[in-house]
Amino acid sequence: MARVICVASQKGGVGKTTTAVNLSAALAATERKTLLVDFDPQGHATTALGVDKGKLNKTVFHGIMGQALGPEIVMDSELEFLKVLPARTELFSAEVALMSRPGKEKKLRNLLDQLRDGYEYVIMDTAPSLGLLAMNSFVAADDLVIPLQCEFLALEGLYSMMKSIQVIRERIHHGLKIAGILLNMFEPGDETSRKIEESARRHFGDLVFRSVIPRDVQLKRSPEFGTPILLRDALSPASRRFLALAREIIRQGSQDQRKFGRSGKRAEQAVT
Ligand code: ADP
Numbered sequence: 001m002a003r004v005i006c007v008a009s010q011k012g013g014v015g016k017t018t019t020a021v022n023l024s025a026a027l028a029a030t031e032r033k034t035l036l037v038d039f040d041p042q043g044h045a046t047t048a049l050g051v052d053k054g055k056l057n058k059t060v061f062h063g064i065m066g067q068a069l070g071p072e073i074v075m076d077s078e079l080e081f082l083k084v085l086p087a088r089t090e091l092f093s094a095e096v097a098l099m100s101r102p103g104k105e106k107k108l109r110n111l112l113d114q115l116r117d118g119y120e121y122v123i124m125d126t127a128p129s130l131g132l133l134a135m136n137s138f139v140a141a142d143d144l145v146i147p148l149q150c151e152f153l154a155l156e157g158l159y160s161m162m163k164s165i166q167v168i169r170e171r172i173h174h175g176l177k178i179a180g181i182l183l184n185m186f187e188p189g190d191e192t193s194r195k196i197e198e199s200a201r202r203h204f205g206d207l208v209f210r211s212v213i214p215r216d217v218q219l220k221r222s223p224e225f226g227t228p229i230l231l232r233d234a235l236s237p238a239s240r241r242f243l244a245l246a247r248e249i250i251r252q253g254s255q256d257q258r259k260f261g262r263s264g265k266r267a268e269q270a271v272t
């Protein structure tokens with residue numbers, strides 16, 4: 001059964017979609033069956049994998065509204081081991097449409113239950129909010145990857161994110177874990193980047209992935225081409241970093257190990 005990882009941050013523009021798309025591609029490149037779930041109404045991850053949103057019949061919206069089954073919605077990508085559950089703007093209306101339904105925060109989890117047996121990894125891209133869609137993605141997730149843009153005040157946002165996660169753990173999903181914090185848009189020659197890395201590692205220790213994603217023009221342009229960076233330039237620094245990140249995630253091992261592992265404890269210490 002798949003490990004379900006949600007790429008989450010309350011902030012926009014930190015690299016959630018970039019991480020979800022390129023991490024999924026890296027896992028698939030190592031021949032792990034991977035499903036990328038686009039759970040952002042903007043549907044940028046869907047576009048980044050070359051799916052033409054205009055031609056879609058069913059999207060994740062229809063799945064969570066009970067109007068389609070998971071396997072009917074899943075689409076192929078250019079990579080044999082990577083499939084995608086696409087999203088489009090209609091997902092915006094789900095917040096309101098689900099509001100009066102019973103179990104409204106479990107709809108995505110129920111949809112993924114129809115699919116997770118067929119995959120080793122499910123990677124979710126999410127919108128930067130703490131509304132009902134975000135709750136659905138937290139409830140559906142085993143653990144979180146939190147991208148951190150290497151810029152001034154990034155850590156402040158991270159502390160508030162950690163507090164939100166603590167509340168979610170207490171109130172709706174006790175087992176939610178943190179796979180790791182991912183430093184993104186890192187510039188080696190830049191003092192701010194170095195300071196952010198140093199503070200993040202000091203405060204959050206081994207919760208911070210060893211792999212750091214550099215600021216990279218090719219990565220920025222990747223969605224324009226509708227293909228993950230690995231398929232355009234497998235040897236580029238960004239491709240190598242995403243492969244290294246995939247290896248770190250694979251090494252984190254079985255769910256039970258992680259449940260009692262250091263990461264969970266560390267996360268709790270970090271916010272108390
Ligand atoms: P989010 O999903 O959190 O809003 P995105 O992944 O869409 O963030 O990234 C925001 C913008 O920054 C996009 O234009 C994206 O291409 C760019 N970007 C993200 N990560 C990098 C990176 N490592 N190097 C260069 N550009 C990046």
Ligand code: MG
Nearest residue numbers: 016017040044
């Ligand atoms: Mg995004």
